[in-house]
Amino acid sequence: MRYRDIKLGIIMMAFSLFLFIWLIPTKVEIFALGTFAEASLGPRSFPYMVAGVIGAIGMLIAINAYRKAGIYTEAPPLTMHGNIRVLSVIVASVLYLWLITLFGYMVPTFAATIGFMLLFGERRWWLMLTIAAVTAVGLYVIFGKVFHMLMPHGMIDLFYDL
């Protein structure tokens, strides 16, 4: 945990510098330079204050951890398998999102439910197919029909007129 904290502190300090040097000056619009906007009360004032706080706290965390000032308990080690499973869920989520833009809600949701269950270790196909169908249709009925929400539609949406 100590080394993770040192890394965390350094990352936060670097992030704070990044905010000060590039992100805030380029991504926070102001009306005009040298006026009220550039002074302490403009749109950049609060982000600068917060960036300063983040940098200061990051520095304190890193120093604290470096000096072993904290009572550190060993964090559970990050396993390769665990990292792969987490990454798999994230990739599956992004893939699901992309598929919705192509095929709409129903088919990707059915497939994604099966995909997530496989990632979580389920292997009974009859159960997965049933749960996937019930979940996809059930959420559609609740949001699409009961709440009259416009469900996401894709470019090749077989269920467009449902």
Place this chain on the structure above:
Amino acid sequence: MHQLGLLAEAFAAIFTQPDALLGVILGSVAGLLLGATPGLTAVVGMVLLIPFSFYMTPLAGISMLYAIHKSGNYGGSIPAILMNTPGSPAAACTQMDGYPLTRQGKQGKALKVAVTASALGDLASDFVLIFGTVYIARVVYAFGPVEMAGVLFFSLTLIGTITGDSMLKGLLSTALGLLIATVGLDPMQATARFSFGFIELEKSLDVIPVLVGVFVVSEVLIQAEKQISGNADMQIAPRSDNPADSRLSGPEFKSILPATGLSYLIGQLIGVLPGLGGAVAPWIAYGQVKNFSRHPEKFGKGALEGIAAAEASNNAVCGANLMPMLTLGVPGSTDAAIIMGAFLIHGLELGPRIFNEQAPLVYGIFAAGLIAIGIYFFIGFYLAEKIGRFITNFPRRIIYPIIMITCFIGAYAPNTSLFDVGVMIVFGLVGYLMRKSKVPVAPMIIAFLLAYKFELALRQALVLGDGPLVFFKHPICFAFILLAVGTIVFTAWRNARGKIRAAG
């Protein structure tokens, strides 16, 4: 009393509006089930159902979430007692005496004590909420931007300092929440900040995708990392053959009343302070009840007072959390922050004016809370053990994928925007990384909700006054600044003393 009349009208409104009544019933049942499932909590339940509340009337939607908050807080005691696995952090104290009783076959008695103490603590807390909050609101009504800046500065500092194991990490989380909230338009000049050319970001990040990502998706990622292999760790011991071991007798009920009363007071006081939440109150209450008990040696071995102490304070926090939220717009806990999010998505501003402008809604929510107490008490008193056994049989390998899919639709629902779903995934990863680094996520969310108000108050105060000195010229603001500094100094000193003792 004026409040009684408003409360009576509120009850009538709920019982004559089917969606409001359904919302309360659904929230009570869902909260109980979600709170009773280890790995899920009332917070997860509230966040999952907040998109549903978007399509309901404000009374129905917010009542549903409040009902989840109450029944979920109690629900965490069921697995704590039956399986030695708390359903929520606040229920960890309940298992100290609850599980030993289960091993003796007396789980029925333990569960009845838990629900009785929960309901009594909850009722007393709601009584103070209903009849006392309006007086606090009258005082806060006079606050200007300077005072609000001071109050919010203290609240943010307190939340960051006390939440989690590390003061610095808690404050870091708070600062990150403030930073994330700056995405969007500047509150005074309406210029774009951190929009990166995306029109969706110009109107700021929506609260629901952020909530869903940070609380629910991160939890799903944590569970995925653990590789759930089954429910073998959730088996329940067999019940005793003696029927008296499954009942709560009259003398036993009387014996837990003093512990319940003391614990309620502790929960009420702690719940009012922003940031402390429900996890701290049970431990303090348990310790105090044990100190005053005639039989402290029984604690940890199945003392009914121990269960009552934990549960009464745990649920007393529920009503108390809403007091700073309604009067100041400062949520007292993560659960209150989610309820505050529901107010925001319905376009309702929290603060003292809400008692004038939305009195029927506020009292409707109070009435919903009282109904929810009745529902979870009835279900818990007669069906808690059956609920526990049901949960042991329901595979978690199926629950989490369903939750994940529901998150996608939930994040999409408020603006029918797939961009929001992407935001949810990003914040799911952010929440996961924060939790792996032991950086608490609750301060980030509370700061995210308070940031707009805080920045506006801060900058208005600086414009109205002579620069930063204005904060020291107003006594109320100065007092809150001193409290904030004092909190940081005290916490740092206490941590340093703990380290010296550990080293010695």
